[in-house]
Amino acid sequence: MxxxxxxxxxxxxxxxxxxxxxxxxxxxxxxxxxxxxxxxxVPAGSVYGFLGPNGSGKTTTIRxxxxxxxxxxxxxxLFGQPMPVAAPGVLGRVAALIEGPAFHPYLSGRANLxxxxxxxxxxxxxxxxxxxxxxxxxxxxxxxxxKPYRAYSLGMxxxxxxxxxxxxxxxxxxxxxPTNGLDPQxxxxxxxxxxxxxxxxxxxxxxxxxxxxxxxxxxHIGIMSAGRLVAQGPxxxxxxxxxxxxxxxxxxxxxxxxxxxxxxxxxxxxxQPGGARALLGDVDVETIVPALVQAGVPVTGxxxxxxxxxxxxxxxxxxxxDVR
Ligand SMILES: Nc1ncnc2c1ncn2[C@@H]1O[C@H](COP(=O)(O)OP(=O)(O)O)[C@@H](O)[C@H]1O
Ligand SMILES: [Mg+2]
Numbered sequence: 001m002x003x004x005x006x007x008x009x010x011x012x013x014x015x016x017x018x019x020x021x022x023x024x025x026x027x028x029x030x031x032x033x034x035x036x037x038x039x040x041x042v043p044a045g046s047v048y049g050f051l052g053p054n055g056s057g058k059t060t061t062i063r064x065x066x067x068x069x070x071x072x073x074x075x076x077x078l079f080g081q082p083m084p085v086a087a088p089g090v091l092g093r094v095a096a097l098i099e100g101p102a103f104h105p106y107l108s109g110r111a112n113l114x115x116x117x118x119x120x121x122x123x124x125x126x127x128x129x130x131x132x133x134x135x136x137x138x139x140x141x142x143x144x145x146x147k148p149y150r151a152y153s154l155g156m157x158x159x160x161x162x163x164x165x166x167x168x169x170x171x172x173x174x175x176x177x178p179t180n181g182l183d184p185q186x187x188x189x190x191x192x193x194x195x196x197x198x199x200x201x202x203x204x205x206x207x208x209x210x211x212x213x214x215x216x217x218x219x220h221i222g223i224m225s226a227g228r229l230v231a232q233g234p235x236x237x238x239x240x241x242x243x244x245x246x247x248x249x250x251x252x253x254x255x256x257x258x259x260x261x262x263x264x265x266x267x268x269x270x271x272q273p274g275g276a277r278a279l280l281g282d283v284d285v286e287t288i289v290p291a292l293v294q295a296g297v298p299v300t301g302x303x304x305x306x307x308x309x310x311x312x313x314x315x316x317x318x319x320x321x322d323v324r
Pocket of ligand 2: 042058059176177
């Protein structure tokens with residue numbers, strides 16, 4: 001669609017700086033297109049929020065990225081290396097949580113992780129026990145390590161799945177809807193886990209159908225709609241693309257307020273019932289109220305409204321985002 005903002009086109013962003021880069025990635029299921037024309041650019045070291053409503057194609061794209069399914073068209077690189085040719089070398093640098101691995105209900109959380117670890121050709125046998133316990137500790141499951149999986153709550157199961165991909169340090173961590181089924185506390189824990197991974201130098205791709213849940217922890221965002229990537233780029237750039245910030249002043253003297261807002265450099269100032277409004281532009285917010293007061297305008301209320309990424313999504317697709 002229109003207005004695709006591409007991180008790759010930002011000055012100084014070379015291809016080698018991208019942890020993930022795809023071109024024209026597409027997948028059809030039985031002749032029906034699920035996703036098409038996906039040009040993803042995930043900068044190394046970023047926390048990339050891969051957002052879109054249910055059914056928009058996030059999981060399908062992620063499954064192609066980590067080599068679980070073959071694209072019908074297009075291709076991609078991980079750390080600059082072509083997939084799937086480079087998979088044997090590259091996949092040891094990648095951890096992925098995709099719709100949860102299969103866990104055995106009668107084995108404990110710890111035994112499940114040890115089993116997965118034993119099947120991981122990239123994992124070092126000698127450090128298995130300590131790595132598994134460190135991963136359990138990291139997601140707050142160490143105390144429940146000996147409980148059978150079937151006794152775990154949904155949130156604990158999700159955390160065990162996350163622990164499974166934290167067993168060994170990875171440069172790229174891909175988490176498909178890691179907050180699914182978690183309560184607000186669990187969601188906060190995932191956010192802090194992602195912040196830790198980021199601080200440790202990892203690139204994180206995290207998908208969600210709940211924009212508000214992950215928007216705040218991402219440096220970059222890609223937005224999916226109906227199988228297409230409709231926008232991507234640094235969060236600040238996307239917010240700016242969502243539209244200008246708007247200033248509302250409540251006052252009994254709207255005409256005077258309009259005059260002052262114009263003098264401050266705000267654009268499109270206009271009176272409205274109970275006050276005045278204008279677009280902020282590059283004007284420093286802090287200067288506005290003092291200018292109004294100095295001009296003798298009695299200010300009873302002042303608000304700055306910045307359009308959200310949700311507004312951007314609605315603008316790009318004509319539909320709402322968080323459909324609960
Ligand atoms: N294995 C499959 N076979 C047929 N259709 C599929 C399959 N996987 C996904 N789809 C379809 O592809 C579209 C995108 O699904 P998905 O990637 O799961 O979206 P999301 O992860 O954003 O919810 C949906 O229309 C879904 O029904
Ligand atoms: Mg999905």
